[in-house]
Every structure is written in structure tokens, then in C-alpha cells.
Amino acid sequence: MLALICGSAIACNPSTTLEDEVQSIISEYPDATVAVAVRDASTQTTLDILSDRSFHAASTMKVPVMIEVWKRIQTGRLDLDSTLEIQNSFRSIVDGSQYSIEEDTDDAIYERLGEYMTISELVYQMITVSSNLATNLLIDFLGAESIQVTVDSLNAPGMRVLRGVEDLKAFDLGLSNSTTARALATLMELISQGRAVDETSDSRMVDVLLDQEFNEMIPAGLTEGTRVAHKTGQITRIHHDAAIIYPPDAPPYVLVVLIEGLDDENGSAALGASITRKVHAALRSGV
Template identity: 45%
Template sequence: MRAPSLLFVFLSFMATLFFSCASKMQLSDLEQQVKEEFDQGDGTFAMAFMDLTTGDQLLINARESFHAASTMKTPVLIELYKQSEAGKFSLEDSILVKNEFYSIVDSSLYSLNVGDDSESGLYDVVGSKRTVADLAYDMIIVSSNLATNLVIDLVDARKVTQTMRDLGAPDIQVLRGVEDIKAYELGMSNSTTAYDLMAIYEKLGRGEVVSPEASEAMIDILLDQKFNDIIPAHLPEAVKVAHKTGSITGVHHDSGIVMLPDGRKYVLVLLSKELGDFAAGTELLAGVSKMVYDYVK
């Protein structure tokens, strides 16, 4: 049998290369897919994506303001680690568990309702002490509102917002703790954008928040997240997601760092509001997360 000519080998190689490149999804294809999905949903949606390896970035409604819900607990966690590293307290220090907090409107006292919290065990130990580290963990992985308010009392919401500015997040506003009804009725709520959450998770993923060691410690906490019905929902088990969710009536968010088995990482933020069907909106966002994963993979 005669050996193939060099021209034939070259043409075969070029054809393989062409079809390989042509078959790879482009960022513009992903953008079109996501926009079509958002257009079909009953609500308002936003997305911010950044591939930490290639630098690819996709922003859709990324500057739209949303009620932060519990996504604000990641900024609070960052401020906690910042102040701890500065020596203001140790994460192993113990603080009193209480259920009395001051409204930012008029300093009147209010308490949290255990029935509105995603975690109830902490209410059983009011009057005793828990370590700062334990409260931070519960604030993130089970989204404990009581733990969150205790941590915010410790670090000061205004300092959380200032640290967000320092990290390149111009629009995140952490004004108060959870269930400050007087503030809520006056429109004084914590808010965020998809862009801002992407900015802080990018720095976290690069080890640039507080210190490489602190960034790694915070990621370890976020990896233990118990609410996994958006970003990780349709991803392979081998893919790890360090993330924080948030939900209130008509609102469902997820934000974090997706870690592939081969070491590549990307940041994904998915926000929603005015959801006509909460379950359908959640599934829509989970589907978008899978689209992003397929693009990166």
C-alpha cells in the first residue's frame, strides 16, 4: 500500500483542526443561549461569569440591583476574617448567643422568629456562648439568620460595605442584619449586583481576600454549603462548588466558585427577582449553570 502523500496528511490535519474549533462553543453562543433562557422565565434574571483560567467573562444584567437576601453573608464572612487577621478578636473567641438586636432606624429592639430561620438549633442555646468560628460556619452553610446577626453585631455592617468597596465591588450594600422590619419597611435593605458578587469571588478564588490562608479557609467553609439546588444541581459529583445562596419571596440567588477536577476554576453568579414561580425559576437558573459548565468543559 502506498503511503499517503504529505499534502493529504496536511489537509486531513487542517480539516480535523477546523472541525474541532468549529464544534467548540463560543462565548457568544453561550450568551445567546442564556439570554433566550432568561427571556422564557417569569421574572428578572442576571448573570456574571468569569473563567479564572482563560479570563473569559460574560455579563448579563450584571449591574441590575437585587435584594441581596443571604448572599450578603459572604461579604460579612470576609469582613470577619479581615478583622480577625487584624487582631481585633480571634475566631476561637466565644461570644454570648442572644436574640435581641437594634434596628438601624431608631435603635429599638427586635428579635428573630425561629420559624423564619433556616436553622433552629442556635435558638435553643440563647444565653450560652459559642465561638466566632462556629457562628461563621452556621451563617454560611445553613444560612443561620441568628448567627448572621451576631456576627454583624461583632464586625459592624458599615465596615462590611467599606471592605466591599476596597475589593472593587461598588454596589454591594450591607446596611443591617436580618429581620429589621422597620428598616425593611423604609426600603433600607441589603442589596447587590451580579457584577459585585463576581468581583469578590474572583479575588477569593485567586487567594487575594485578606490573605491566601484566609481565602482558603473561607472557601473551605463555602464548600460545605447545604443548599445546592442552583449552581451545583446538574453538575457532576466530582465538580466542587464553594458558594452561598440567598432566597426570600420571589427571589432566589446563588453565587460562588466552581472547581473542576482538572484544577480549572470559574466564578458564577445567578440572581433572580419577581419570580412568578419560585420552583420554575430555580430550575431555570440550575439549567443556566449547566450551560456554563458545558461551555467551560
């Protein structure tokens, strides 16, 4: 569903044009299930395509983990300079049995096993290089239940944080973290507006999101000079990106693309970039 109120900053097309054009792009990938959510407060534009359909969250669930950290800092229950010991041993939510992280995009953290890292360092690694080990350490410390309470308080119930990464016993039983495009769009919009925690905390979260190192989807569909504060998520046949997009000399907007069903990660990245290109042209033509 698309709601569009045209302002002077964008070209005004019939209200269904953007949705139709995005759907046309999606139709070129018949094996893919795709959800899209757009939130543009400056023009009161919203776009929702399968935005309430639940997907495996992959690493997008690291956004609410970060929000919970900053909520505790803001309320004085945690300090960014507090430290956690780096260890690779976790307990399954199914039966309490131990497991360890076997696959990760962050090699450097494993060189520090037995040492201590600050909360600030762990959050940065969790977001920018999607460190699974940093994520599990933070979830163990914060508690998945507390993270979920915070998510629910932000009116994003489509995001479900049950556990840490690589709990294979839970995965086999269908106990996985999940999200909807609507939930991620809600969280990213709140961060962009300084309403997830507070203006100072949310600004710090944006700074971390801007340093994201995996830029093959939403950033790839944008014009040069456009800053993107975003979090990706990728596992087998799952490829997501949730972004706050900052065009030069224009207000920011939120775009979420969730993709399931494609084996080729280059293909899913290209699909997400094509959707981004179409949305950006509609919302910020000439920017």
C-alpha cells in the same frame, strides 16, 4: 456582554453564542429578572447579563460578613476562638427599637440562647445553613459600616451592607442590603484567588463555602464530582446563588445567578440550574 478567548480546554464558539444561549433560557421565564456573571481566569472568559442591576441581596450579603471576620483575624484584631453570647434581640437602624429573628433555617442555634458560641462556629452556621441569628450577632459585633468599608476596598461597590436580617422597619422604608451580580462575582473571584484577605484566610473561607447545605440551584446543574463553594440567598420572589466551581482536573471559575420575580422557588432553582448547565458545558466541555 461576553468576552471569550478560546484555549485548548474549551470548544471555541462564536463570541456571542454563550450569551445568546443563556438569554434563550432566561426568555422561557418571562416573569423573571435574571442577572448572570461569569469569571473564568483560565480562559479569560467573562459573561455579564444585567450584572450591574441591583437586587435585594438576601443571604448573599453573608459573604462580605465572612470576609470581614477573616480580615480582622488576619490583622490580629480578632480570634476565631473568641465568643459571643447567643441572644435574640437587635435594634432597628431606623429608630433603635428592638426586634428579634422570627424566621430562620437554623433551629439548633436557638437551643443555645444564653450560651456562648465561637466566632468560628457562628461563621460556619451563617454560611452553611444560612443562620440569620448567627448573621445578626456577627453584624452587631463587626458593624455594618466596617463591613461596607471592606467591600468597597475590594472594588465591589454593588454590594451594600446596611443592616442585619429581619429589620422590618428598615425593609418597609426600602433600607435593605443589596447586590449586583458583578459585585458578588468580584468577591467570589477574589476569594478563589486568595486575594480577598490572603491565601490562608481565603482557603479557610472556601472550605466553609464548600459545606453549603442548600444545593438546589448551581450545584444541581453540574456534573457529578464537581465541587461547589457557594452561598445562596432566598426570600419571597428572590433566589440567588454565587459560586466558585471546581471541576475535576480543570481550573475553577466563578458563576453568579441572581433571580427576581418568580413565586415558585422550584422554578427559580430550575432556571438557575439550566443556566449553570449551559455555562459549564461551554467553559468545561467534557469535564
